[in-house]
Structure formats: structure tokens, C-alpha cells
Amino acid sequence: MAVTIEIDHARTRAKAAAATGQPVVPQAVKGPIRRLKWAILLLTLSINYVTPFLRWDRGANAPDQAVLLDFANGRLYAFFIELWPQDLYLVTGLLVLASTILILTNALGGRLWCGFACPQTVWTDLFLLVERLIEGDRRQRLKNIGTPLTAKRVIEIAAKHAAWLLISVATGGTLIFYFTDAPDLLRGFASGEISATVLTWILVFTGTTYGLAGFAREQVCTFMCPWPRLQGAIWDPEAYTVNYRDYRGEQRTSAKKAAELRLQGKPAGDCVDCGQCVAVCPIGIDIREGPNFACINCGLCVDACDGVMAKLGRPRGLIDYESWKNIERGRRAEPAVNRLVRPKTIGLTAACVALAGVITVAFGARTTASLSVQHDRDPVAVRLSNGSVRNAYTVKLLNKSASPHRYTLSVGGVTAKMAIVGNDALAPIEVAPDASESLRVTLTAPEHVQGDVVFTAREESGAAVLTARDKFVER
Ligand code: SF4
Numbered sequence: 225m226a227v228t229i230e231i232d233h234a235r236t237r238a239k240a241a242a243a244t245g246q247p248v249v250p251q252a253v254k255g256p257i258r259r260l261k262w263a264i265l266l267l268t269l270s271i272n273y274v275t276p277f278l279r280w281d282r283g284a285n286a287p288d289q290a291v292l293l294d295f296a297n298g299r300l301y302a303f304f305i306e307l308w309p310q311d312l313y314l315v316t317g318l319l320v321l322a323s324t325i326l327i328l329t330n331a332l333g334g335r336l337w338c339g340f341a342c343p344q345t346v347w348t349d350l351f352l353l354v355e356r357l358i359e360g361d362r363r364q365r366l367k368n369i370g371t372p373l374t375a376k377r378v379i380e381i382a383a384k385h386a387a388w389l390l391i392s393v394a395t396g397g398t399l400i401f402y403f404t405d406a407p408d409l410l411r412g413f414a415s416g417e418i419s420a421t422v423l424t425w426i427l428v429f430t431g432t433t434y435g436l437a438g439f440a441r442e443q444v445c446t447f448m449c450p451w452p453r454l455q456g457a458i459w460d461p462e463a464y465t466v467n468y469r470d471y472r473g474e475q476r477t478s479a480k481k482a483a484e485l486r487l488q489g490k491p492a493g494d495c496v497d498c499g500q501c502v503a504v505c506p507i508g509i510d511i512r513e514g515p516n517f518a519c520i521n522c523g524l525c526v527d528a529c530d531g532v533m534a535k536l537g538r539p540r541g542l543i544d545y546e547s548w549k550n551i552e553r554g555r556r557a558e559p560a561v562n563r564l565v566r567p568k569t570i571g572l573t574a575a576c577v578a579l580a581g582v583i584t585v586a587f588g589a590r591t592t593a594s595l596s597v598q599h600d601r602d603p604v605a606v607r608l609s610n611g612s613v614r615n616a617y618t619v620k621l622l623n624k625s626a627s628p629h630r631y632t633l634s635v636g637g638v639t640a641k642m643a644i645v646g647n648d649a650l651a652p653i654e655v656a657p658d659a660s661e662s663l664r665v666t667l668t669a670p671e672h673v674q675g676d677v678v679f680t681a682r683e684e685s686g687a688a689v690l691t692a693r694d695k696f697v698e699r
């Protein structure tokens with residue numbers, strides 16, 4: 225049987241909610257998946273708030289913050305890793321690897337990232353927890369909608385927004401810590417000495433957190449995020465996405481009627497139409513209507529339905545992490561087949577391993593020093609009054625290490641006289657730690673000389689010999 229995967233029933237619900245001004249108000253739920261989600265929430269929030277304060281000793285001339293995006297100096301530090309702008313290809317490789325891992329998890333378990341670890345989910349969960357603690361669970365919050373304001377309600381609303389703002393400011397403040405020395409900035413906060421730029425970014429991050437987690441919530445996952453759009457291309461009927469075992473749940477009926485039917489030896493569906501699975505859904509989906517691209521695979525409806533089944537003495541798993549293929553098999557009364565390992569997942573895993581290998585080798589092959597040469601473009605060559613020809617170059621020596629290095633520059637390939645502007649004696653060039661040195665170099669050769677030139681920079685201790693090629697041209 226062909227299946228049409230719809231995003232529309234979530235969209236319709238969200239639109240209807242927007243039209244009536246009634247937001248999706250998810251109910252609290254208990255169960256193993258909810259507990260796992262709390263654990264992941266705690267872990268991810270801890271990582272976010274603690275990481276900027278971790279220290280990493282890189283020597284006297286480098287910052288000691290373990291994770292730092294130092295835009296001012298064009299550096300990215302992550303523990304033992306230090307990336308320069310020249311290493312952008314490694315960052316690109318890491319992004320490609322992350323995307324491939326995301327596609328692999330999608331092939332294994334659908335939008336697992338969205339349901340468990342995406343910052344939008346984590347912060348929305350936290351904001352919902354605060355809302356629930358202050359205003360009560362779903363029933364009370366629904367009752368509050370549209371009722372006249374009382375002193376109690378004003379206090380509740382003020383308390384909720386104050387708590388949300390506090391979390392947002394803490395989030396905004398923490399994100400800034402990743403871009404500068406965290407303890408220094410914290411001292412700046414304490415003494416009130418923070419720059420307008422820092423303050424502006426904190427306000428931007430605070431506003432974004434408050435708006436996205438407090439108000440936009442499921443709208444981000446349904447309408448703003450590109451991932452549900454991509455599901456149309458990468459949705460996999462063998463992935464373990466959250467699905468409703470309709471062959472077991474239908475015809476849905478009340479618990480009482482179902483018990484009567486069973487007593488009479490007649491079939492009865494396990495779904496008692498209690499609506500718990502819809503009530504707990506943070507997106508507002510009724511998963512019984514079929515697979516849905518907007519479903520973030522958070523599994524809260526699984527916990528809710530398992531709780532109902534436990535009370536009714538029915539087996540768990542009416543809603544479950546199950547492949548669509550197995551749902552179709554179930555409809556035909558065929559046994560389920562587990563195909564986590566299949567050509568697609570093997571291929572994606574191999575791609576991830578290969579990419580990780582290439583990135584590791586490329587990272588290991590990086591040197592702490594480099595030499596680059598750029599030929600002057602306009603003019604490429606100058607003819608002097610004595611008939612000789614001069615070419616000019618910009619030669620760059622880069623020292624990524626924590627100690628200074630001295631290099632002697634020489635040139636080979638064509639017979640030409642080298643001169644370094646400002647360094648007539650061709651003395652060794654010192655490059656400071658974590659710095660680069662740019663030199664203007666000219667080569668002068670008799671007429672009718674042209675060809676490849678090789679610049680060589682020899683480190684004084686002999687530890688490194690760097691080379692770079694270019695051309696010598698007549699005109
Ligand atoms: S929670 Fe389970 S029993 Fe209740 S409506 Fe949903 S699927 Fe049916």
C-alpha cells in the first residue's frame with residue numbers, strides 16, 4: 225500500500241491554533257522516554273553553560289580557554305585543536321561530516337536529533353517546565369486562556385516571564401562567553417564594564433531565546449526549520465520513527481465498550497480514544513492520523529499511550545518507535561522485520577568513517593609553519609633602463625607555533641637577484657609566535673629569462689624547510 229506522508233495535519237492544527245489564538249499546550253507526561261529527555265536536557269544545558277569556563281593550557285602566548293571562537297585574531301580553539309583561517313577546509317569537512325551523521329540518524333530513527341538534542345527542543349522543554357511549574361498543567365493552562373485577569377493570574381504571568389527572561393539572559397550571556405575570555409567577561413559583568421558590542425549581542429541572543437523558546441516553540445519545528453522540508457527527500461520507511469499501530473488500535477472505542485466486546489469474543493481495538501497522545505505532543509500532532517514530517521520523534525506520545533495501556537492491562541507499544549514497513553507488515557499480519565543494517569545505513573556509516581578518517585589525516589598533516597607567494601599582477605613585470613626585468617612578489621611566512629622562528633629566504637629556478645624591501649642585507653627574518661610576516665620581494669634577471677621560481681625558507685635550527693613555487697615572466 226502506498227503511503228502519502230503529510231505535514232498538513234500539523235500545519236492545519238497550527239493554523240487553527242493561530243486563528244483561535246490558542247497555542248499548543250502540551251500536557252506533562254511520565255515514562256522512560258520522558259526521563260531520557262530530562263537527562264539529555266540536563267546534559268546539554270550543563271555542557272552549554274559549563275564549557276566556556278573549562279581551561280586548557282596552550283602555553284604562554286595562547287589563550288587558556290578550552291573552547292574559544294576568537295574572531296578578533298581569526299582563531300578557533302577546541303581543547304587540543306587550534307584552527308586558523310587557512311584551516312577552513314577542516315571546518316567545512318566537519319560540517320559535511322555532521323550533516324552525514326544527521327542523515328544517518330534520520331535513516332535509523334527519523335528526526336531523533338530534533339526530538340532530543342536540538343537547542344530549540346531543549347530550551348522549549350525548559351520553558352514549558354517553568355510554565356507548568358508556575359501556571360499548572362495543561363488543563364489549568366487551557367482554562368486560563370481567555371479568562372479575565374485576576375491578581376493571581378497577573379502574578380503568575382509576571383513570574384513566568386521573569387523566569388523566562390532570566391533563562392534567556394543566562395543563555396545570551398553564556399553564548400558570548402564562547403567568543404571571549406569567559407572569566408574576564410564575567411568580571412566585566414560584575415564591575416559593569418562591558419562594551420556596547422557585547423551588550424548588543426547579549427540582547428540579541430536573549431531576545432532570540434525568549435522569542436523562539438517562549439512563543440514560537442513548535443512553529444519553529446513545523447514552519448521555520450528546513451529539516452521537515454527535507455524529510456520529503458530523505459524520509460525512510462525502514463527508519464524507526466514514531467508510528468501508531470493502527471492494525472492493533474482500530475476500531476477505536478471506549479475502554480468499557482472494548483471490554484464488553486472482548487467478553488463477547490468480538491474484536492476490539494486497543495485505542496480508547498483518550499486523546500492523551502495528542503495532549504502531550506509538543507507539536508500538536510495526532511500521530512494516529514499517520515506519519516507526519518512535522519513529528520520530531522520525541523516519543524512523548526509513546527510514553528503517554530504506554531501509560532494508558534498499562535492502566536487498561538493491555539500490552540505497551542500501541543504507539544511506538546517502529547518502521548512504516550513494519551506497520552504495513554502488521555496490517556497484513558506478517559511478523560516485523562528489523563533492518564537497521566541495510567545498504568543505505570551501511571553506505572552512510574562508511575561515508576561517515578571515511579570522512580572522519582580524511583579529516584583526521586588532514587588534521588594530522590597540518591604543519592605549524594607555511595610559506596606562500598603571490599606574484600604582483602599589475603604590472604607583472606617591469607623592464608629596467610639597463611634592459612633587465614624585475615618581478616615583484618608578496619611572500620608570507622606563517623608561524624602557528626607558540627615560539628618565535630627565524631628563517632633565511634632564498635630563491636632558485638631562474639638566475640635572478642633577490643631583494644627584500646627593507647632588508648637589504650637579506651638578514652634572517654623573525655616570525656613571532658602565533659603570527660605571520662609579510663615581505664615584499666623582488667627578483668631581477670637579465671633579459672630573456674623566464675620560468676618557474678622556487679622560494680625556500682630555511683628555519684635557522686634546520687627544523688623546517690618551507691618551499692613555494694611561482695613564475696618569473698618577461699612581460
Ligand atoms: S494515547 Fe493511546 S489509547 Fe489514548 S488516544 Fe492515543 S493511541 Fe489511543
Ligand code: SF4
Nearest residue numbers: 505519520522523525
Ligand atoms: S507525534 Fe509523538 S513523537 Fe511526534 S512530536 Fe508528537 S509527541 Fe513527539
